[in-house]
Amino acid sequence: MEPRRIVTGTALPLDRSDVDTDQIIPAVWLKRVERTGFGAGLFAAWRDDPGFVLNQPHHRGAKILVAGTNFGTGSSREHAVWALEDYGFEAVVSPRFADIFRSNCTKVGLVPVQVDDLTGATLLQAVAADPTLVVTVDVAARTLSAPAVGIDVGFPLDDFTRHRLLEGLDDIDLTLGHADAIDAYERRRPSWLPTTAPA
């Protein structure tokens, strides 16, 4: 993945809680075998509504999605992250992320910015009121800031994930560096464990 250090730009407010990955990218889009081009399907059903926030021209070009709590629930489809990224988002802000979605974000380079409920609500309002508000996510410093509205908070990101995002590291290369440990583990696995070979 590409290194991700600082995301700065305007934000788009999605004032809904429990946004599931079926909404982020509906299943019909999952039939594709490619990894790109999913932006067109982002929130496909909701975009049918002309009043939906993604259809508002004044929010065009936003790099940061600000959503309600419990974002990315449901299906493990990484396509949800690909769709957000392909559309142009580089970070998502929410008071809570579903585990698999959060993990998928860090594998692709979309920064999951978890904030407290009050900061989340304040930012949602501020962005809705002023679509030109500049918001910055600093991966190295692990901070989210919007100086114009007095927001400057830290967000949780473990050291290892932070390092991977900053350097754009590939997990597989890192793990293959520990091939000896995998070999050793395999030698001590119990012999009764099944294989998938025809029985």
Next chain:
Amino acid sequence: MTDQPRTLSDKVWDRHVVRTAPGEPDLLYVDLHLVHEVTSPQAFESLRLAGRALRRPDLTVATMDHNVPTTGLDRPVADPVSATQMATLARNCEEFGVRLHAMGQPGQGIVHIIGPEQGLTQPGMTIVCGDSHTSTHGALGALAFGIGTTEIEHVLATQTVPQSRPGTMAVSVEGELAAGVTAKDVILAVIGRIGTAGGVGSVVEYRGSAIRSLSVEGRMTVCNMSIEAGARAGMVAPDETTFDYLEGRLHAPKGAAWEAALEDWRTLVTDEGAVFDKEVVLDAAALRPHVSWGTNPGQVVPIDDVVPDPERLPDPGQRDAARRALAYMDLIAGTPMRDVAVDTVFVGSCTNSRIEDLRAAATVLEGRRVAPGMRALVVPGSFRVKAQAETEGLDRIFTEAGFEWRGAGCSMCLAMNPDKLSAGERCASTSNRNFEGRQGKGGRTHLVSPAVAAATAVAGHFATPADLEAVT
């Protein structure tokens, strides 16, 4: 450290750690990698582009399930995009040496049905799949969780997956379930209680006498929907019920290996004195059949209740979500759930498409007909389930009652194949997700047990099997 009392999930975790380092996630060994056509093509492609080999094809197995049609299996797949995705899986399996249960083959079925059915899912294993309902396999005491496509590629290349250690959560269901209350009602009640984020960051261990009394298939229904409560995984400690289920299955250990495995499996229990990070207790006797009313699986009520009033919810976020859900579902607060008419019934999905589910629905349908105008379909989870049901004559009961008897797959759970709802249709579904548009754009999904689904098909509105007795 091993002298300290530990929970079941920590025990399984500990025995799979390949490498641990301060500040880094643990590197976990994967005993079984399940693959299907939807989330794997990009992983195989990356592997190919990087020139990497598949480390353990013998611990990997693939099936086609999400896209497969459930009718006309002797004809080419009509949707060219679905056909391409399935052909891509076949080509990848051929190239990388992965065993594949392709459409039309006897071992084919939903990925989470065929693993346990073939005895590949065993206690104490780690199992991953690019599918959130991988939690199903925890019913046999495995640590099983869904992963994304980048992680799939990682497992293909290394047979390991980096994961941070999850928290532990106990959900205890104590007491005896009333007649007509099923595993599905237990898990819907659990999600209603703890919410769709109640399990975030945790592996849930289901415990208590009501869980112990469930069959392995019932436990699979419970563990399956752990993800709907946000949990990383769900587990039930293996016991005699588990061992009886496994013995003699295709890939289960045999002879001396069986004895060695049993000795090990008996140690897979949470130790006396082990402390969970979170604990929730439910009274089994108080549970009733449940129905979802909204657009997330936490929005459920007992079938005796009414559609809730959003304005009475304490939390403003929940209030707003409930208002939106009622608008989407076209429901009015205060309406008794039994007064809500449905036009479609779906019995199927990795939650409820095993033989016991089909038996439960067929028992209700025997000698009865679905309501006029009702579209009802039953989609067995695998071709083995289908064959078993046909041996027992269940297919005839279904078809005589007016149900369509279909081939195996995910089908209308997520509508990637031709089985879907049209806008405005309302479905009583034994599946796991009532999200907006999940079963087809504009479709409305209510989650129920197989018994309630069957009774509802007959009544034309939400009903329990006992309701049908009362009117005949």
